[in-house]
Amino acid sequence: MIDINEILNAKDYCHQFVKKDFAKGETITSYIEKRKQIFIMLSGEAALIRYDEKGNKDIVDFFREGSVFGEAFYNVYLNSELSVVATKKCSCLSIMYDDIVRKCDPRCKYHEELTSTLINLLFENTTHLNSRIEVISKRTIREKLHIYLETLSIESYSNKVTIPFSLTDLADFLSVNRSAMMRELKALEDDRIIQKVGKNTYRLLYR
Amino acid sequence: MIDINEILNAKDYCHQFVKKDFAKGETITSYIEKRKQIFIMLSGEAALIRYDEKGNKDIVDFFREGSVFGEAFYNVYLNSELSVVATKKCSCLSIMYDDIVRKCDPRCKYHEELTSTLINLLFENTTHLNSRIEVISKRTIREKLHIYLETLSIESYSNKVTIPFSLTDLADFLSVNRSAMMRELKALEDDRIIQKVGKNTYRLLYR
DNA sequence: ACAAAATTGTTGCTTTTGCAACAATTATTA
DNA sequence: TAATAATTGTTGCAAAAGCAACAATTTTGT
Numbered sequence: 001m002i003d004i005n006e007i008l009n010a011k012d013y014c015h016q017f018v019k020k021d022f023a024k025g026e027t028i029t030s031y032i033e034k035r036k037q038i039f040i041m042l043s044g045e046a047a048l049i050r051y052d053e054k055g056n057k058d059i060v061d062f063f064r065e066g067s068v069f070g071e072a073f074y075n076v077y078l079n080s081e082l083s084v085v086a087t088k089k090c091s092c093l094s095i096m097y098d099d100i101v102r103k104c105d106p107r108c109k110y111h112e113e114l115t116s117t118l119i120n121l122l123f124e125n126t127t128h129l130n131s132r133i134e135v136i137s138k139r140t141i142r143e144k145l146h147i148y149l150e151t152l153s154i155e156s157y158s159n160k161v162t163i164p165f166s167l168t169d170l171a172d173f174l175s176v177n178r179s180a181m182m183r184e185l186k187a188l189e190d191d192r193i194i195q196k197v198g199k200n201t202y203r204l205l206y207r
Numbered sequence: 208m209i210d211i212n213e214i215l216n217a218k219d220y221c222h223q224f225v226k227k228d229f230a231k232g233e234t235i236t237s238y239i240e241k242r243k244q245i246f247i248m249l250s251g252e253a254a255l256i257r258y259d260e261k262g263n264k265d266i267v268d269f270f271r272e273g274s275v276f277g278e279a280f281y282n283v284y285l286n287s288e289l290s291v292v293a294t295k296k297c298s299c300l301s302i303m304y305d306d307i308v309r310k311c312d313p314r315c316k317y318h319e320e321l322t323s324t325l326i327n328l329l330f331e332n333t334t335h336l337n338s339r340i341e342v343i344s345k346r347t348i349r350e351k352l353h354i355y356l357e358t359l360s361i362e363s364y365s366n367k368v369t370i371p372f373s374l375t376d377l378a379d380f381l382s383v384n385r386s387a388m389m390r391e392l393k394a395l396e397d398d399r400i401i402q403k404v405g406k407n408t409y410r411l412l413y414r
Numbered sequence: 415a416c417a418a419a420a421t422t423g424t425t426g427c428t429t430t431t432g433c434a435a436c437a438a439t440t441a442t443t444a
Numbered sequence: 445t446a447a448t449a450a451t452t453g454t455t456g457c458a459a460a461a462g463c464a465a466c467a468a469t470t471t472t473g474t
Binding site: 139140141180181184199 | 459460461462464470
């Protein structure tokens with residue numbers, strides 16, 4: 001697994017890494033221009049939120065421990081505004097892209113650890129994004145729910161899964177209409193494919 | 208921009224990188240188990256294809272120069288089979304994950320270059336995946352087409368854009384029904400938002 | 415502990431999308 | 445270059461999803 005402490009150790013030697021804490025509700029960063037800023041979530045949770053012209057908010061992504069985010073990974077030329085807002089108290093490490101490759105000091109051996117840690121994080125992140133595409137590219141809400149729950153189940157080695165956020169947010173995450181999703185969740189229950197066993201917790205009946 | 212030659216130079220010193228050429232139609236790799244194999248596309252084009260139970264094929268992703276792919280980025284536990292198939296003659300570099308971080312030889316200074324090149328590639332790749340999610344998470348086919356064409360337009364600094372693959376493949380890429388997409392493409396023309404100016408080439412009329 | 419806010423649950427109606435089938439056009443290759 | 449395959453274009457109908465509105469329940473903040 002990823003050892004974020006390596007990066008924190010590096011921080012003691014390099015002044016190029018800035019650790020910052022945020023309270024719930026605070027804006028961590030806004031994607032305004034394609035600067036080369038990278039954030040690594042050390043603890044807590046945040047959401048990437050889009051505000052469109054009419055002021056409607058829409059959740060684009062969720063970040064948690066180990067997530068990598070920032071303008072550096074986004075084509076920010078599209079008109080709507082993207083902001084990362086802490087959904088729980090959280091702490092992030094901010095690094096400028098150029099500081100990753102360029103060594104601060106020939107003696108700084110922590111840069112090496114940083115790069116391998118970062119590669120690990122980027123690998124995990126890529127896998128996560130591929131899974132997400134896998135889910136949202138399904139054609140029907142039923143299939144999206146099904147593969148989403150199945151993935152949760154496999155990851156937790158259990159046929160009992162708890163959706164890690166509200167159903168309202170899940171609808172956003174799957175990019176479907178919430179009430180249509182509720183309807184389909186009900187249909188999956190009626191068809192004995194899943195069984196509700198608690199708030200936002202379901203048992204998959206076919207495995 | 209990414210300099211893939213750095214990796215090729217490294218190859219002269221490390222025996223851990225394998226360059227391989229593939230003819231059109233050849234299978235480059237199949238995602239069977241989560242081994243830690245990584246591929247970097249040096250030239251040419253390939254597609255990640257899923258074959259479901261019924262033998263239907265479905266294009267999951269497209270790879271081109273600079274694309275990073277492989278089992279290492281996929282949760283391969285889902286039942287359907289994923290294969291990367293060359294859509295044009297192409298050449299790929301294959302690396303095992305463990306060989307990236309672990310140096311082959313203390314004198315091998317190319318490993319350092321490899322890591323920074325790989326970080327660059329992973330950055331570009333992450334941006335690409337985020338853009339893709341941006342597109343397919345739109346609720347309607349019209350919006351998907353719109354943002355997809357707009358992104359192409361911005362990337363090419365032109366309001367005249369050519370879709371880089373067939374419309375059949377585009378429907379797969381946007382994960383929508385092809386005929387529904389054709390209908391919507393027509394509607395965008397009728398509404399004077401786009402104008403067809405050649406095979407798979409459109410002019411965006413609103414910029 | 416209570417009021418306010420957020421989330422979950424539900425429904426009827428409308429719009430969009432998928433599906434299937436087929437014709438027309440363009441590419442491929444023997 | 446002829447025939448074969450692939451892609452593009454089009455349509456009617458069925459299924460799915462979106463939307464809006466509201467009630468019920470749970471959570472949150474003071």
